[in-house]
Amino acid sequence: MVEIKSQTKAEIEAFLASKGEQKFRASQIYEWLWKKGVKSFDEMSNLSKQTRTVLAENFTLNVPTIDTKLTSSDKTVKLAFRLFDDTLVEGVIIPATDRTTACISSQVGCAIKCSFCATGTLGLKRNLTAAEIYDQTFILNQLSIESFGYGLSNIVLMGMGEPLHNYKNVMQAIAMITSPEGMGMSPQRLTLSTSGLVPQIKQLADDGFKCNLAISLHSADEESRTNLMIINKAHPLDTLRDAISYFAKKTGSRVTMEYLILKDLNDSMEHAKKLAIFCRAFPSKINIIEYNETAHSTYKTTTPERLKNFVGYLESKNMIVNIRASKGKDIDAACGQLAAKNTE
Numbered sequence: 001m002v003e004i005k006s007q008t009k010a011e012i013e014a015f016l017a018s019k020g021e022q023k024f025r026a027s028q029i030y031e032w033l034w035k036k037g038v039k040s041f042d043e044m045s046n047l048s049k050q051t052r053t054v055l056a057e058n059f060t061l062n063v064p065t066i067d068t069k070l071t072s073s074d075k076t077v078k079l080a081f082r083l084f085d086d087t088l089v090e091g092v093i094i095p096a097t098d099r100t101t102a103c104i105s106s107q108v109g110c111a112i113k114c115s116f117c118a119t120g121t122l123g124l125k126r127n128l129t130a131a132e133i134y135d136q137t138f139i140l141n142q143l144s145i146e147s148f149g150y151g152l153s154n155i156v157l158m159g160m161g162e163p164l165h166n167y168k169n170v171m172q173a174i175a176m177i178t179s180p181e182g183m184g185m186s187p188q189r190l191t192l193s194t195s196g197l198v199p200q201i202k203q204l205a206d207d208g209f210k211c212n213l214a215i216s217l218h219s220a221d222e223e224s225r226t227n228l229m230i231i232n233k234a235h236p237l238d239t240l241r242d243a244i245s246y247f248a249k250k251t252g253s254r255v256t257m258e259y260l261i262l263k264d265l266n267d268s269m270e271h272a273k274k275l276a277i278f279c280r281a282f283p284s285k286i287n288i289i290e291y292n293e294t295a296h297s298t299y300k301t302t303t304p305e306r307l308k309n310f311v312g313y314l315e316s317k318n319m320i321v322n323i324r325a326s327k328g329k330d331i332d333a334a335c336g337q338l339a340a341k342n343t344e
Helices: 009-018 025-035 049-058 130-148 163-178 198-206 222-228 237-251 269-279 304-316
Strands: 065-071 077-082 088-095 100-103 107-109 124-127 154-157 190-194 212-216 255-261 284-290 321-324
Touching: 009 025, 077 130, 088 107, 088 130, 100 130, 124 163, 130 163, 154 163, 163 190, 163 198, 190 198, 198 237, 212 237, 237 255, 255 269, 269 284, 269 304, 284 304, 304 321
Parallel strands: 100 154, 154 190, 190 212, 212 255, 255 284, 284 321
Antiparallel strands: 065 077, 077 088, 088 100, 107 124
């Protein structure tokens, strides 16, 4: 049977008409599915029992369930979502003083295989549907309200998977997250992070992407970036720079560079100089990320002195630089640590 959240409102209207049902019921069904997040047709209480039976006989409603929930000492919360086919993905809520950020996944596993990322060790199992991406966000928003007293302030597609490898479903999910018929969030509260897929970055620009874009750069040196991210062979730095410039010019956006700083690998003054030169080509800000060691890697975090010198050089070149505090390390919820360990 067809999953009902894969249907547009017009398709649901047409289905209802074919069954002799009133077409206006489609708006009610859509509201139950997207704004209220029901888990079964029986919860659609303003529909007749006959209508609910017709829906149940012709459609499935697959809503992720919470398999496990872990809470860090810093109050970061990680959920493992079990999907209809028994696969798992992870989502994270990161609290601050008066806001919460959700980190959501776009794929079960990941094909990019960045050397520092635990998710890449899983390989790619499948893309998430638009509804599965949306449902993660909806559930995390509800949990944020229950746990912290307010809904999500920001959403980042930085969880498991490469969002631009799942372009269509990610765009559909974002459309519902930002739609008044869904969660109604401002596009400026969403950030999509990519390893740097050049054709898709240009497509985002051509499609008028209104959310924020972040690039997992991690080095502006060709050799060291290729060692860290094999994707750099397919999309080397000069083509990536041109694509980011194209995106920034066409959208008027400032692009975020994500830079995981690693001891003796990308933390030298020479690396800082190359990063500054790379970022001069477009409006940008740089997030320096603390490395989180995992069982799958031998990389080490840089020293405080090298970090200070690295950031100081960038700031001396009038770069906007933030050192991103890492949260959730004790529950493997920090950057690069999502690997659905519940499957082990």
